[in-house]
Structures are given as structure tokens and as C-alpha cells.
Amino acid sequence: MQDVSIPRVNLLGLTQPKLEAFFESLGEKRFRATQLLKWVHQLGVLDFHAMTNMSKLLREKLSQVAELRLPEVEQQLDSVDGTRKFLIRVEGGSAIETVFIPEGERGTLCVSSQIGCSLDCSFCATGKQGFNRDLTAAEIIGQVWLAAQSFGQLRENGPRRITNVVLMGMGEPLLNFDNVVDAIHLMMHDNCYGISKRRVTLSTSGVVPALDRLGEYTDCCLAISLHAPNDALRDQLVPLNKKYPIAVLLNSAKRYIQGLPDTHRKITIEYTLIDQLNDRPEHAHELAQLLQDVPVKINLIPFNPFGLVNYKRVSNNALKRFQTILIEAGYTATIRTTRGDDIDAACGQLAGQVNDRTRRSERYLGQVETVRVLGGL
Numbered sequence: 543m544q545d546v547s548i549p550r551v552n553l554l555g556l557t558q559p560k561l562e563a564f565f566e567s568l569g570e571k572r573f574r575a576t577q578l579l580k581w582v583h584q585l586g587v588l589d590f591h592a593m594t595n596m597s598k599l600l601r602e603k604l605s606q607v608a609e610l611r612l613p614e615v616e617q618q619l620d621s622v623d624g625t626r627k628f629l630i631r632v633e634g635g636s637a638i639e640t641v642f643i644p645e646g647e648r649g650t651l652c653v654s655s656q657i658g659c660s661l662d663c664s665f666c667a668t669g670k671q672g673f674n675r676d677l678t679a680a681e682i683i684g685q686v687w688l689a690a691q692s693f694g695q696l697r698e699n700g701p702r703r704i705t706n707v708v709l710m711g712m713g714e715p716l717l718n719f720d721n722v723v724d725a726i727h728l729m730m731h732d733n734c735y736g737i738s739k740r741r742v743t744l745s746t747s748g749v750v751p752a753l754d755r756l757g758e759y760t761d762c763c764l765a766i767s768l769h770a771p772n773d774a775l776r777d778q779l780v781p782l783n784k785k786y787p788i789a790v791l792l793n794s795a796k797r798y799i800q801g802l803p804d805t806h807r808k809i810t811i812e813y814t815l816i817d818q819l820n821d822r823p824e825h826a827h828e829l830a831q832l833l834q835d836v837p838v839k840i841n842l843i844p845f846n847p848f849g850l851v852n853y854k855r856v857s858n859n860a861l862k863r864f865q866t867i868l869i870e871a872g873y874t875a876t877i878r879t880t881r882g883d884d885i886d887a888a889c890g891q892l893a894g895q896v897n898d899r900t901r902r903s904e905r906y907l908g909q910v911e912t913v914r915v916l917g918g919l
């Protein structure tokens with residue numbers, strides 16, 4: 543006989559309002575949503591039967607109509623410097639990477655929002671892989687859940703290792719708007735991970751219409767992947783710039799940051815430095831000029847080479863010189879240091895190596911479609 547069972551709804555990526563609607567549809571009270579969020583995202587409980595503040599009948603019902611389905615950690619690698627990298631298998635056979643970087647009291651988790659990316663920035667290994675699909679809200683928040691669980695964080699008084707989240711992994715978060723916004727809500731929610739709005743950062747290469755809407759849905763921090771001080775150069779590095787040029791992008795970013803209720807928030811400008819391409823003193827001066835009316839801090843990222851492009855890493859001298867010019871012009875300009883070298887978790891650099899490993903596992907498993915690369919740690 544044909545199986546006519548209705549697929550169970552995955553509650554893992556549902557925000558509080560969506561869960562409330564779900565419980566109401568079962569004829570239950572809305573406060574069940576709060577109970578469920580705490581069980582899942584604070585205590586790490588995925589078995590409905592163990593949710594003891596719900597009636598037996600409700601638990602039974604939940605296990606019939608719903609599920610809490612996570613992607614699967616295929617590999618976890620720990621670096622001597624404390625960096626932890628997860629290779630996570632998602633439905634369809636693809637894999638994504640999530641990296642945790644500890645820094646003193648701070649623990650930053652870098653999560654992916656898509657499998658691949660359609661925007662094809664010339665220096666980015668993800669872009670070179672093309673686009674596979676959006677991650678679901680469950681797959682995005684699932685990365686946080688899995689990392690938190692690996693640190694024993696998801697229990698009563700568990701250690702709070704993940705203090706910050708950056709959406710700087712694979713994919714363009716603003717092209718997966720609804721799922722990313724839902725996942726951000728779960729990251730920040732007091733009944734879930736409770737991460738402050740000043741510690742969740744969305745990084746974008748500049749999808750202006752989506753950025754224009756972002757402030758209606760969240761108040762997280764914003765990072766703009768600029769990489770060039772003028773349109774001619776940025777057109778070469780970030781093809782999306784031809785559609786939304788620098789002035790339009792910076793205006794949209796300014797509107798977002800100025801629309802936030804708390805003052806003194808700054809936009810992070812990400813600038814990946816590539817040898818002889820965008821690393822000259824005149825570029826630094828032009829950048830200083832460009833950003834003079836924008837509230838920013840600047841993060842300089844040495845380009846990490848990978849097999850498919852001929853770009854080279856910026857020299858240490860050029861990097862220092864670039865930073866000094868910006869600091870002398872009055873900016874906060876930091877250099878993103880390489881972490882997790884020994885486990886291939888370093889920024890961008892892990893690209894080729896991860897791909898090599900994917901290809902090896904592809905031969906072995908015969909099912910891997912694509913693995914990304916974290917460009918942005």
C-alpha cells in the first residue's frame with residue numbers, strides 16, 4: 543500500500559512566533575513555544591519524550607507530527623591554538639564548514655548561510671564553486687547547536703563558550719534573507735543562545751535591496767566586504783558592484799546603522815588585501831578619503847591563496863604600510879590573524895586544502911557534492 547503519512551515538521555529552525563503558531567495549530571497554548579526553545583537550544587534536548595514539563599499526551603503528539611532534525615557532524619578537528627573546525631553534512635549530500643575561534647574570554651563561531659555562492663567574487667573559493675542551494679534556518683542554527691553541544695554548553699549552567707557569531711562562512715547571507723533572519727533571531731533570543739546584538743555580525747558583499755530591508759527585521763552588527771576603494775577596482779573583485787556600486791552600498795549601510803536605536807554602532811569594513819592589486823599606498827589613501835563620513839572600523843584580511851586563481855597574499859610590508867596609513871588617517875584598522883593553521887581552518891587558506899580533502903572523500907563516499915571553504919575568519 544502507498545505510504546500517505548504527512549512529513550513531520552522540523553521544529554529546529556522555528557522562531558518563537560512560528561513555534562507559537564505551530565502549537566496553536568495543535569490546540570495548545572503559546573507558552574509551549576518558550577518551553578520547547580529552552581529544551582532544544584539551552585538544554586540540548588531533542589527527544590520530545592524527555593520534555594517533562596509537557597503532558598505525556600502532548601509529547602506523544604509531538605513525536606508523531608514533528609521532529610528536531612540536525613545536520614550531521616562528519617568530522618571535528620581541534621587545532622593546538624584552540625580553533626575547532628566542523629565538517630557538517632547537510633541533506634542532499636553536500637557538506638559545509640563551521641569554525642570556532644577562541645580568543646581570551648571571547649569565542650567566535652563562523653557559520654555558513656548557503657552551499658556555494660552565486661556572486662563569484664574573483665578572490666573567493668566559494669564563489670568559484672558556484673551555487674548549490676540555500677541553507678534552511680534549521681541548518682544555520684544547527685551549526686550553532688552542534689558547536690555549542692560539542693563544548694558541553696547545552697545543559698543547566700553549561701560553560702558559555704560561544705559568545706559571538708559571524709555570518710562569514712560560505713554563501714551570501716542577504717541572498718538567503720528569511721532563513722538567515724530567523725536563525726539570527728534564535729541566536730539572540732533569551733530563551734535560546736542569548737547572544738547580544740553587538741555580538742552577531744552579518745557580512746555582505748552588498749545586496750543593497752536586501753540590506754535596505756534588514757533593519758526592519760534585525761539589529762545585528764553589519765560587515766561590508768568592500769575590498770577596493772573605487773568602483774573600477776571593485777568591479778573586478780566583486781562583480782555585484784556593477785549592479786550596486788560603492789556609493790549606493792555605503793549609503794544603504796549607513797542607513798542601516800543609523801536606523802539602529804543604540805548610537806555609536808560602527809560598520810565593519812572588510813578589506814581583503816591581494817598582492818599588487820589593491821594593497822598600494824594610494825589605495826589606502828583613497829579608502830581613507832572614501833570612508834570619511836561613514837562610521838566604520840576597518841578589518842584588513844590578508845588574501846589566502848587557493849588553487850584556482852593567480853592572486854598572491856599581500857606582503858607583510860605592504861600590509862603594515864596599508865594599516866599605518868589608515869591609522870594615521872584616524873581609523874581603527876585591525877589585521878585579521880591566521881588561526882587554526884594546523885587543521886586547515888585558517889581564513890581562505892583552507893580553500894584548496896578542503897577541496898582536496900573533499901575530492902578524496904568524494905572518491906571514498908561517492909556522494910559529496912561540494913564543500914566550502916570559510917573565507918572569512
Ligand code: SAH
Pocket residue numbers: 665666667709710711712713714715745746747766767812813814843844845846847848889890891893916917918919
Ligand atoms: N558573502 C559574504 C560572507 C561570506 S565571505 C561576504 O562576501 O561578505 C566572508 C569574507 O571572506 C569576505 O569578506 C572575504 O573577504 C573573505 N574571503 C573570501 N575568500 C577569501 C580568501 N581567499 N582570502 C581571504 N579572505 C577571503
Ligand code: SF4
Pocket residue numbers: 659660661662663666667668669670711712713714747767917
Ligand atoms: Fe560569495 Fe562572499 Fe565569496 Fe563573494 S566573498 S563569492 S559574496 S561568499
